[in-house]
Amino acid sequence: MANQDNFSIHCQNCSFSHLCLPVALNKTEIESLDDIIERKKPLHKHDKLVRPGDAFRSLYAVRSGSLKSFVNNQDGEEQIVGFHFPGDIIGFDALRESQHQSFTQALETAMVCELPYETLDKMAIQFHKLRHQLMSFMSAEIKQHHDMMMLLNKRTAEERLLYFLAHLSKRFEERGFSHRQFNLSMTRNEIGNYLGLTVETISRLLTRFQKEGIIEVEGKLISIMNFAALDNKLQSMTISSHCG
Incomplete structure (x- = not known):
């Protein structure tokens, strides 16, 4: 049974759904997506959402607050690779190796929605708009990394x-x-x-x-x-x- 604290939290009444996965879905499709989402407890500043090597099971949609993703170099120094705000999806970098490649840590109190990937992938076969939206998010992330490389190099x-x-x-x-x-x-x-x-x-x-x-x-x-x-x-x- 759903946690009572989650009753008022749904994709339909989320003010950032226009930026997130439900953007192109109809009411029935949104309800199906809503059923698989787990609303995580709030992350407080410095709390980590994922760590390198963690098994990849879910994507995470930022609902409120902000987070950063970073890796550590051979000397243990932190290198930030991205900042995340409401509507952003976290975890695409884990798809290939089936494990997370970086730390993701809260910059302030933040809330995320967990989307179990195996179930989400099956839904994406059924709902073509959802698959398109997932591909669109991945494409946007690749472009952002390309833009960042150009910015740092040129x-x-x-x-x-x-x-x-x-x-x-x-x-x-x-x-x-x-x-x-x-x-x-x-x-x-x-x-x-x-x-x-x-x-x-x-x-x-x-x-x-x-x-x-x-x-x-x-x-x-x-x-x-x-x-x-x-x-x-x-x-x-x-x-x-x-x-x-």
């Missing part, structure tokens, strides 16, 4: 951070949050780790962007004050890449 420190802020703004807007003002759940050190920059560089660039009137920074609160200037800088990045 871009200056300024371009990396500008892209990161613009991308965050877009992701928050997609989730119905403000794209102009948002709190960073990750630290500057974590942003630097992800972008291949030192925390000093992150702080220096944020100060410069603030002096230029592009953003305002108050602790972890970021306010984008001039989207035109941000877009112009990003456009010049695109032009430069085409010229190169």
